[in-house]
Amino acid sequence: MGMTRRAVLGGSAALAAGALTAGCDSGSGAKSDGSKQKVSYLTSFGALGREGYAYVALAKGYFDQAGLDVTIKPGTGTGNNLKLIAAGKVDFSPCDFTGTLIQISKEKLPVTAVAAIHERSMSAIMALAGDGIADPKDLEGRTVADGAGSTNQTMFPVYAKLAGIDPKKVKWVNFPPPQLASVLAAKKVDAIGQFVVGQPLVEQAAKGKKAVVLPYSTYLRDLYSNTVFTSEKLAKEKPDLVKKFTGALLKGLEYSVTHPDEAAQIFVKYQPTQNVKESAAELRLMAPYVKSAGGAPYGALDDKRVARSIAILQGAGAIAPGLTPEKVASFSLAP
Incomplete structure (x- = not known):
């Protein structure tokens, strides 16, 4: 089932380890064995069933097929994950889009969205x-x-x-x-x-x-939820790597919400402290939030929706004027 592939095992212990060592494994496209490119990935938060799609992409060989050697570690939430991406210590992580807009408005972090995981706020x-x-x-x-x-x-x-x-x-x-x-x-x-x-x-x-x-x-119908972010530097310098990674990750996402029971079993092999039944239930609940309306592909980002999200937050006083869709998302790299 790919247990020798690169995933950090163990629930709370791995979460602590991920927070401490996430900066050590950032590949940023470096070659690992002459053929595969190393990539580091943090889950949104911890190791819960809703994060199982990344482990499915690992176990099913989607990353391998894309020529990627991916290390998965549990993240510690949007704020910390974004800072690690901005600092070049990790390559990719799904971060809450609304929370990111608010944080970018305050801190001007050099990060960019490249694919949506959840098409609606969860x-x-x-x-x-x-x-x-x-x-x-x-x-x-x-x-x-x-x-x-x-x-x-x-x-x-x-x-x-x-x-x-x-x-x-x-x-x-x-x-x-x-x-x-x-x-x-x-x-x-x-x-x-x-x-x-x-x-x-x-x-x-x-x-x-x-x-x-x-x-x-x-009430907040236009807001994306978790969205894959990377650094502006990586998006600019290695766009092909970004597309390969998100393509493989989204294959894992689609498989997981289509086959939640199998996906949960795969996930628990990597995270044995978790429960198969609860993990499968999370993936079932997640499915309606993942699928795009109107037949758009998994992971699609719409510049008009992003603009409306920014307008909603500006109207509520949550972010300052001046933020534009192009400053927060790389639409040319999204599906």
């Missing part, structure tokens, strides 16, 4: 059924937990404005992301920030109690 607020939260208005006066600096928290004022609620009436508290489901199940908070694909994990922690999911995409 950000959401989750509560448990019977706890009094059924729609966005019910969040007022409540406490919501998420990781410090999370995309869900960063985007919430924009979501709240469009949903017709006062974001100042919602209290946010910070917990490490791995603790969020258990914190909600223990009723230490009223709700948590979570990607929609986290529903099986939340319900498992709550011992089968149903989750109430309030997706941001109900």
Whole structure:
């Protein structure tokens, strides 16, 4: 199943190792054995079932067929992943597009989007059924937990404005992301920030109690979610490498959402601390967010949608004027 190929194994231990050593394996197209080009890749965050498509691309030989020697390590979230890309310490990572727009607006990082993983935002607020939260208005006066600096928290004022609620009436508290489901199940908070694909994990922690999911995409329809980013330098100097990598990765993505049970089994061979059933459930939930409307290929980026996303965030005061689609995405490299 390709266990000798280059993936870093082990859940939380690998996450810590990835954060510490991600800068050591950046290939940026360097030859590894005279025939294959080395490439380093960070998952969006950790090693959860929703990230399984990269491991599927590895196990199915899609990277090999593209002439790539790919090392996969668990990422630590959009903010950190982007900084590693900008510094040239890692080649590719899927980062939340909205969170990236906000960060680029503040820090002017030299990164660029080259393919979409999720064609719609997967950000959401989750509560448990019977706890009094059924729609966005019910969040007022409540406490919501998420990781410090999370995309869900960063985007919430924009979501709240469009949903017709006062974001100042919602209290946010910070917990490490791995603790969020258990914190909600223990009723230490009223709700948590979570990607929609986290529903099986939340319900498992709550011992089968149903989750109430309030997706941001109900109101923020134009926003992409995770999008593959690379450095401006790599995109400019090695466009063929970028296309080879994203092509292979997207083959893994398409296979994973089409064959979620097999994909989950492959993923758990690389990450044995994870659960096959929950990983498959995440991939099933992810499928509608991956597929493009109108028959566009997997990974497509639309400059008009990016422009609308920028306009939404500028209108909400989340980013300053001046950002343009061409400053955040390389459309010529996208599918």
